[in-house]
Amino acid sequence: MTTGTQRINRVILTFILAALAGAAHAEWNVQALMMALAERPAGQARYSETKTSALLKEPLKLTGILRYREPAFLEKRVLTPFEESMTVDGERLTWEKPATKQKRVLALRDYPAVWAFIESMRSTLNGDAKMLQRFYKLRLDGNERQWSLLLLPSDPDMAQFIQVIRIGGSKDKILTVEIEETGGDRSFMTLREEGP
């Protein structure tokens, strides 16, 4: 008995939602995405990554934790199959291997390709469009609920190694990072946000 009106209501509701989504979609651009991402000053996520390489007999699977904080902090900590932590703060990259107690400190500017690579994650997580555009041409597909940001290296140093980086997410959350290297190697990473 109630099904008739309910169905009509649902249809109307769907229309309204679609209209709203359309309106939202009109304003959905790189700037809006970056603003949404920038509104989170810090965050933490667990990730799992699959790396496929021509050098390896089989794909390498890794898990770990990503932490980020404005304005320029990013930590990628590998937990399995080995332990390693990589911290970037400002211009300085610190690389630590707990197993051998090794610690390296590098200046990002001396490794432009590494720098560009780091920014693909750091600047995206921190919503720093200006820095991203320094290294990449940006293209945004999809809508707010399910977006895909394409980073195409504009820097020749970087383009030599990386074909494209595809970052997928929903609203202000990053869900996947896919990296295609030149020569066919690739890496696919999925993120699961955790409370800060």
Place this chain on the structure above:
Amino acid sequence: MKRLPIAIWLGALAFCVWIVAAQTRFNTDMAAFLPRAATPAQQLLVNQLRDGVTSRLVLLAVEGGRAEDLAATSKKLAQALQASGHFNYIRNGAQTLTPEERARLLQYRYLLSPRVDAAHFSVDGIRQALNDSLQLLASPAGAMAKQLLPADPTGEMLTLLESWGGGERDGPTMQNGVLFSRDGKRTLLLAETKVPAFDIDAQQIVGDAIRRAFAETRAGPELKLLMSGPSIFAVESRNRIHHDAVRLSLIATALVAVILLVAYRSPLLLLLGMLPVVSGALAGLAAVSLTFGSVHGITLGFGATLIGEAVDYPTYLFTQRGFNETLQQTLQRIWPTLRLAVLTTVFGCLTMVLSRFTGLSQLGMFSLSGVLVAGLMTRYVIPVIAPGRFAVKESTAMQNLLARSADAAARLKWVPVAVLAAASVYLGAHQETLWENDLANLSPIPEQAKALDRELRNELGAPDVGYLIAVPGADQQAALEHSEQLVPKLDALVRQGVTAGYDLAARVAPSRKTQAARQAALPGPGALWENLHAALVTSPFKEEVFEPFLRDVEKSRRLRPLQPADWRGTPLGSLAQGMLIRQGTEWVALISLRNVTDETSLKAFVTSLQAEGVFLLDLKGESSRMITEYRNQSLRYSVLGVAAIIAVLGFGLRNFRAVFAVLLPVIAAIAATAAMLATLGVKLSLFHIVSLLLVLGIGLNYGLFFNRSAVDQAERRRALFSVVVCAATTVSAFGILAFSATPVLQAIGGTVALGAVLSLLFAAMWTNRRPMQE
């Protein structure tokens, strides 16, 4: 018979012109400031200043436009500069190393890496290396490292690259593929000139080439080029001094000409009056050129100052001519005094000639011959070529005024004595702070330019070497080996925080012994293949990918060791070659230190190595010591010169009291000048000493002419007039120089003008005669 002096003069003049024009080389080499028996530290210092790692660096910046325009200009400018052939290298990219350097490091990685030993290539060693490589592959650097992995699974290249990264250092950033300052407003370039910094003429050409290249390559007229560096400074100082000197000399000459015209009332006499000093300068140049082979720029500059005294000689002659007297007759009267005036200066300079410093010795030779020739000219040539009779109209009113003033002054005999006493006490009390010991403060470069240099140096992270450790060896290899032995100890210093880091030639060109030991540690092809395969069993890497590794190790075993000279034309080349110096029969490997924070520990460390001949070169301290030594020696020779002058005076005047009466006023004037400069906060330098020597020369002459025994009142009045004219020309000429913005000219001008005024006043006060006014 009368023509003989003219013939000799013209002949000698022609000879001097020929010597100066055709045979004389001018140089601006710092080494002239070095005593011949210099310490090894001083020789090294001069070496570093002349031709060291940092002295050839030119820092460039382009600003005033959009980032894209700046970057485009930087790229084109770098290409144009490279094509000009003036530079060993240009660096405008963000990477610390150039592509050539990377290629060289890659080729020689197994001979350069300190990690290479037998264990490094054992099964365990390779297994560990493969684990590390896997981690690297999975990291953000993976995409980049992947290219190198098949040839370098043990990561030697990365280790080498990393050691040059200098992660802790502040430096430029990169935009659009070129170096930018941190604020992004300037693009930066670093270039090393082929010609040494001390070759100022050559550096001038390089500087012009840079400006031309910029004018041709800039993206828009709004872009501005900034240049800095030791060689740029050297050129700029010279041009500044040159420009100032030429401009002010013209004004001074005009002023002196006006004064002399008023005094002589004859343009012809004015011209004749210039002949002795011009001939003297030519003779001085020729004499220095003949005895030393070349003339130092500083000799020319200071020498021209010192023979300023010779301008006075014709003045003394012309203005003291009596009524209806021929010049010959005048000379007969005043020649004994004029001769003494010339001889005191000649003997005063003679002591300088004996100095161990070439610079000082040249200066002495120049002044000695210049003054001597000017004196001879005044005595033998001028009276012959001057018109037989001319009337110097005596201005009675003027002479009366002067005579009255002189009489008044004569009552103040106590003043010079009191001033001398007070000045001596003051100078004695402030002995420690009197002198300028910082070379940098003597530079005519404005503070603004120095600030820009500091800024660019900071932005570029260019080395600013303050301390160097010098490690000797019998030959190049021995010096390299010796410096390699210190590496563990240096690492300890870095860990203790004494210094932020160090650099040495052995890092890019290890000794042959070390390279051979590393080659010997590389396993043969069979052994390496077995070890690699054993290690690969437990690894996810595919077996076939490491073929390039096997091939490169085998190649490395046969490589000819890398020589320092192989790095020529690259930034690392300045390290490999510039930090490895031949000194006499020995070699010295230099170790540069970055950001020394604990000087005491550093000095203690180097002192502990004294037995091996290792010593610390404190560049700033050593250059201060050198100026001090140069100055002290100038002072010692000045004192000797004064002693020689006293002897000449004693011989000429044959009267102790007269010698005293001539000397006391000028000594008081010199002491008072020095003390007045000191109270004004001026730090005394070599320039002041040279100026005071001139004051001594001219002041003595004032005393001599004031105290000359004269027959009558008119003659004494003429002598007084003559001294006043001389003093007026000196004070106006040097007073003009005091207005220069260049510290050197300002010091010389101010000191001489002040000294001349005081000498005149004090000499007048000590004229021990009956009053001129009856």
